[in-house]
Amino acid sequence: xxxxxxxxxxxxxxxxxxxxxxxxxxxxxxxxxxxxxxxxxxxxxxxxxxxxxxxxxxxxxxxxxxxxxxxxxxxxxxxxxxxxxxxxxxxxxxxxxxxxxxxxxxxxxxxxxxxxxxxxxxxxxxxxxxxxxxxxxxxxxxxxxxxxxxxxxxxxxxxxxxxxxxxxxxxxxxxxxxxxxxxxxxxxxxxxxxxxxxxxxxxxxxxxxxxxxxxxxxxxxxxxxxxxxxxxxxxxxxxxxx
Amino acid sequence: xxxxxxxxxxxxxxxxxxxxxxxxxxxxxxxxxxxxxxxxxxxxxxxxxxxxxxxxxxxxxxxxxxxxxxxxxxxxxxxxxxxxxxxxxxxxxxxxxxxxxxxxxxxxxxxxxxxxxxxxxxxxxxxxxxxxxxxxxxxxxxxxxxxxxxxxxxxxxxxxxxxxxxxxxxxxxxxxxxxxxxxxxxxxxxxxxxxxxxxxxxxxxxxxxxxxxxxxxxxxxxxxxxxxxxxxxxxxxxxxxx
Numbered sequence: 001x002x003x004x005x006x007x008x009x010x011x012x013x014x015x016x017x018x019x020x021x022x023x024x025x026x027x028x029x030x031x032x033x034x035x036x037x038x039x040x041x042x043x044x045x046x047x048x049x050x051x052x053x054x055x056x057x058x059x060x061x062x063x064x065x066x067x068x069x070x071x072x073x074x075x076x077x078x079x080x081x082x083x084x085x086x087x088x089x090x091x092x093x094x095x096x097x098x099x100x101x102x103x104x105x106x107x108x109x110x111x112x113x114x115x116x117x118x119x120x121x122x123x124x125x126x127x128x129x130x131x132x133x134x135x136x137x138x139x140x141x142x143x144x145x146x147x148x149x150x151x152x153x154x155x156x157x158x159x160x161x162x163x164x165x166x167x168x169x170x171x172x173x174x175x176x177x178x179x180x181x182x183x184x185x186x187x188x189x190x191x192x193x194x195x196x197x198x199x200x201x202x203x204x205x206x207x208x209x210x211x212x213x214x215x216x217x218x219x220x221x222x223x224x225x226x227x228x229x230x231x232x233x234x235x236x237x238x239x240x241x242x
Numbered sequence: 243x244x245x246x247x248x249x250x251x252x253x254x255x256x257x258x259x260x261x262x263x264x265x266x267x268x269x270x271x272x273x274x275x276x277x278x279x280x281x282x283x284x285x286x287x288x289x290x291x292x293x294x295x296x297x298x299x300x301x302x303x304x305x306x307x308x309x310x311x312x313x314x315x316x317x318x319x320x321x322x323x324x325x326x327x328x329x330x331x332x333x334x335x336x337x338x339x340x341x342x343x344x345x346x347x348x349x350x351x352x353x354x355x356x357x358x359x360x361x362x363x364x365x366x367x368x369x370x371x372x373x374x375x376x377x378x379x380x381x382x383x384x385x386x387x388x389x390x391x392x393x394x395x396x397x398x399x400x401x402x403x404x405x406x407x408x409x410x411x412x413x414x415x416x417x418x419x420x421x422x423x424x425x426x427x428x429x430x431x432x433x434x435x436x437x438x439x440x441x442x443x444x445x446x447x448x449x450x451x452x453x454x455x456x457x458x459x460x461x462x463x464x465x466x467x468x469x470x471x472x473x474x475x476x477x478x479x480x481x482x483x484x
Contacts, residue, residue: 061329
């Protein structure tokens with residue numbers, strides 16, 4: 001590979017799309033929400049953008065995405081998956097390749113991480129959570145990036161247990177159905193859903209129940225013997241850059 | 243995003259993994275092969291590497307992958323799909339992010355493209371095709387990249403008609419089974435395979451037959467009404483960078 005000199009003006013950034021479920025009240029269905037950061041400088045001053053920043057020469061891509069996400073929002077997902085590298089020539093005034101990572105987070109984990117972040121004295125005033133169906137004006141091509149992440153999520157839900165990412169380790173069938181409904185943007189028949197999930201062999205019933213204002217509901221957990229096809233052979237290498 | 247200065251030493255390259263099926267004789271099963279380019283300079287002088295090169299500031303990522311692939315091998319796939327951005331800190335002596343694209347090519351298209359390339363006076367002496375099961379020493383992390391591409395291919399074959407990429411527009415069920423067997427690296431029962439494929443609704447029988455040394459076999463084509471979930475909302479934007 002010969003350098004022509006023309007590639008020196010290209011810079012590499014990372015961004016993260018971190019999605020979680022949020023419900024306004026116990027009666028309402030949950031919606032998918034994500035954190036955005038208000039830009040405090042040009043270009044796109046005042047617009048909202050995905051959490052991210054420049055890649056440092058001494059850090060791996062996923063490491064940079066984790067670092068910039070934690071710095072801006074206080075979030076620390078257990079892992080980030082690479083979504084796509086966006087590199088259209090006109091996506092930014094200066095030529096920028098953005099390697100975008102994404103993660104699904106259970107809402108209780110989000111609440112705990114943000115509480116810890118605030119307890120440590122951070123006041124992230126430029127961060128706000130938005131429903132993906134009701135986004136503000138976004139900087140760069142970040143609306144397209146979020147659109148693509150949601151498309152991937154809808155596609156993945158059919159062939160992997162991606163909805164798991166939104167749930168705590170133990171969950172009710174109603175909570176799992178809520179996650180599927182939020183992802184697919186449509187209602188699912190509760191009886192059909194129960195039958196399909198039980199037939200899939202991916203859930204293990206526990207002997208514990210969720211109690212509350214409704215009638216007690218059995219808690220399930222995922223059958224970890226069923227192999228995840230999400231990370232594959234990259235998992236060891238890409239998450240352990242020196 | 244504030245520049246720290248430390249990101250200026252990062253460069254962006256593109257590479258392409260182009261896979262096709264090749265059989266030694268009509269009796270043998272086909273194998274997956276790909277073209278590699280022998281490096282004529284350090285680092286990794288003399289090792290084999292994926293076709294690729296530096297991203298130019300004025301071109302899109304896929305455009306750069308297409309250009310460098312055509313320059314080195316004469317191949318011109320109808321489209322390249324983004325595979326992954328590889329960015330481990332130690333993958334190259336100088337910090338390099340490689341955005342890797344991949345494509346499956348029907349072998350007759352490969353033969354036509356290479357013949358045209360040679361007819362135009364090109365003699366690609368540093369290019370050679372290798373069986374993926376029998377690779378030479380590879381430069382950088384290119385062995386890992388090919389390993390990842392093959393893993394993705396095996397995973398995709400279950401939920402999309404990715405094997406289509408290896409076939410001409412019309413093909414026999416035996417040719418389709420050959421493609422699946424090459425991808426999955428195992429034998430499939432011909433009768434079961436026929437039943438499953440016919441039940442899937444993804445194939446349309448034509449009234450044409452492949453004749454030759456064997457008994458005539460019906461030709462099929464893919465049902466293009468069944469939507470491909472491979473490219474999604476990125477197709478229009480990413481393939482049309484200005």
